[in-house]
Amino acid sequence: MGACLTAPLIAWSYAGWKLLGLPFLPFDLFDWITRSLPGSIVTLAIDAIIKAGQLWRWGSLAAAAKTVEQTMAIVLLLAGGVAGGTVLFGLLRLSEEPAGLLGVILGFAAGFMALLIEQNLNRIPTGSILPGVWVVSTCVIWGGAFGYVYNRLSAPRDLEPHGVAFDRVRRRLLMGLGTAAVLCSAAGTLLAALVGRRREGVGERWSWSHPLPNAASEIAPAPGTRREFTPLEDHYRIDINTRAPVLDGGRWRLQIAGLVNRPLALSLDDLRAEAPTHQMVTLECISDPIGGDLIGTTRWTGVSLQRLLTRVGVAKNATHLRISSADGFFETVPLETINQDSRVMLAYAWDGLPLAVEHGFPLRIYIPSVYGMKQPKWIAAIDAIDHFEAGYWVSRGWDREGRVKIESVVDSVKTGAAAPDGTRLTSVGGYAYSGGRGVSKVEVQIDGGGWRAARIREPLSDTTWVLWRLDLPLAAGEHIFVVRCESGDAAPQPGPLHSRRATIA
Ligand SMILES: Nc1nc2c(c(=O)[nH]1)N[C@H]1C(S)=C(S)[C@@H](COP(=O)(O)O)O[C@H]1N2
Numbered sequence: 001m002g003a004c005l006t007a008p009l010i011a012w013s014y015a016g017w018k019l020l021g022l023p024f025l026p027f028d029l030f031d032w033i034t035r036s037l038p039g040s041i042v043t044l045a046i047d048a049i050i051k052a053g054q055l056w057r058w059g060s061l062a063a064a065a066k067t068v069e070q071t072m073a074i075v076l077l078l079a080g081g082v083a084g085g086t087v088l089f090g091l092l093r094l095s096e097e098p099a100g101l102l103g104v105i106l107g108f109a110a111g112f113m114a115l116l117i118e119q120n121l122n123r124i125p126t127g128s129i130l131p132g133v134w135v136v137s138t139c140v141i142w143g144g145a146f147g148y149v150y151n152r153l154s155a156p157r158d159l160e161p162h163g164v165a166f167d168r169v170r171r172r173l174l175m176g177l178g179t180a181a182v183l184c185s186a187a188g189t190l191l192a193a194l195v196g197r198r199r200e201g202v203g204e205r206w207s208w209s210h211p212l213p214n215a216a217s218e219i220a221p222a223p224g225t226r227r228e229f230t231p232l233e234d235h236y237r238i239d240i241n242t243r244a245p246v247l248d249g250g251r252w253r254l255q256i257a258g259l260v261n262r263p264l265a266l267s268l269d270d271l272r273a274e275a276p277t278h279q280m281v282t283l284e285c286i287s288d289p290i291g292g293d294l295i296g297t298t299r300w301t302g303v304s305l306q307r308l309l310t311r312v313g314v315a316k317n318a319t320h321l322r323i324s325s326a327d328g329f330f331e332t333v334p335l336e337t338i339n340q341d342s343r344v345m346l347a348y349a350w351d352g353l354p355l356a357v358e359h360g361f362p363l364r365i366y367i368p369s370v371y372g373m374k375q376p377k378w379i380a381a382i383d384a385i386d387h388f389e390a391g392y393w394v395s396r397g398w399d400r401e402g403r404v405k406i407e408s409v410v411d412s413v414k415t416g417a418a419a420p421d422g423t424r425l426t427s428v429g430g431y432a433y434s435g436g437r438g439v440s441k442v443e444v445q446i447d448g449g450g451w452r453a454a455r456i457r458e459p460l461s462d463t464t465w466v467l468w469r470l471d472l473p474l475a476a477g478e479h480i481f482v483v484r485c486e487s488g489d490a491a492p493q494p495g496p497l498h499s500r501r502a503t504i505a
């Protein structure tokens with residue numbers, strides 16, 4: 001019963017989100033809960049999802065993780081609806097109040113709490129009332145529906161004392177309700193799916209009309225290796241939002257304040273008017289399991305933070321920047337990092353297009369050599385401060401530095417056709433990545449034998465992964481391939497090493 005009444009609520013809330021960008025309660029409640037939970041529990045859950053993804057070989061880990069999250073959010077609200085409905089029915093049985101009225105009142109209370117949560121998450125744009133009205137009214141309708149159903153279920157009891165007819169009425173009502181719920185849910189979802197489809201990355205991408213900077217490299221990627229330049233739609237997405245924040249690019253301003261001499265509020269056009277910095281970047285999530293796909297490479301465009309800071313004049317006693325995001329995420333960056341590296345930038349474009357909503361529109365930061373957890377998307381404000389502050393994940397017990405570890409991965413093993421002399425070469429290939437430290441050596445071990453040097457393709461830049469390959473004749477049968485590498489500054493890769501099993505026909 002609770003589920004019957006809650007499912008349409010979810011479906012219509014979904015339609016409101018997809019069609020009109022209105023708050024979507026299930027995801028927002030879920031995000032509020034995950035933000036409030038202790039870091040250790042959230043970390044455990046993330047690890048569990050990733051383990052499950054690896055175990056069952058979900059296609060894309062990032063997409064699968066979001067789907068799991070979204071499913072959990074909806075199931076949770078459904079369960080909440082069932083629990084809430086049960087409590088409400090209990091209250092109605094005890095109370096003398098008209099059921100409809102009580103339902104509406106409780107709906108109001110729930111709506112008000114939901115509104116507070118939306119406000120707390122910063123998901124109600126300032127100055128618009130529709131989202132608030134939408135949140136409260138869906139809850140009120142939901143509460144009212146409970147009251148109405150309760151009335152219909154209990155009313156005939158007085159009219160029909162024999163019970164038999166009542167059961168028939170009751171059954172018919174429940175059937176009708178179930179059908180209505182299914183129809184309502186389906187209609188809402190369908191409408192949203194049909195009209196609300198939003199295309200990401202529409203427009204002319206940089207990579208469509210430009211050869212990659214290493215196009216002339218003598219070493220081609222081994223067949224089957226992941227794409228060296230990740231298409232925008234394939235780039236992983238990881239953040240604390242089941243529903244990405246949608247910011248109004250026209251009204252958005254980057255506030256730079258704190259310990260600065262000349263605080264600034266910059267529009268997106270102001271930033272675009274600055275001399276742009278372009279950088280090929282590999283971004284990786286610290287939760288990426290070895291060989292996973294929570295890593296991607298594209299071309300970032302933005303403004304060098306070093307240069308921008310000269311405009312605001314950072315005070316002498318400032319030591320860090322606190323970067324705050326629209327979703328409540330934040331991180332601190334030592335000023336030292338910025339002063340040493342002009343590549344640290346505030347990026348507004350990926351592959352020549354404005355950042356997609358999921359990837360941080362309108363602005364995100366790029367800091368070489370650290371994991372994604374250190375690099376806020378949807379930036380709202382930057383404050384110069386005189387101390388270190390633990391960021392969102394650091395305060396939940398994650399690594400304080402978040403420095404990229406050296407890693408290498410075997411992506412593919414493919415055997416080509418036989419040459420005229422009968423030899424058949426097998427190509428083993430993958431990537432190696434060390435943040436901004438370069439990769440000087442990649443070695444492959446086959447079936448526990450000696451380590452053989454692989455050939456390294458020229459990288460796209462000094463802040464991307466490199467592709468490597470090894471081509472050699474191998475006997476038919478099963479083989480196991482292990483890879484290891486060394487960074488440009490000759491540091492060896494820490495374990496565990498990645499391996500792949502493959503059978504050669
Ligand atoms: N505002 C905000 N920025 C964020 C996050 C977030 O949750 N909120 N997640 C971080 C993490 S953990 C990663 S791995 C990267 C992922 O960036 P992408 O989704 O564009 O690939 O964003 C980072 N920036």
Ligand SMILES: [Mo]
Binds near residue numbers: 285373
């Ligand atoms: Mo991440």
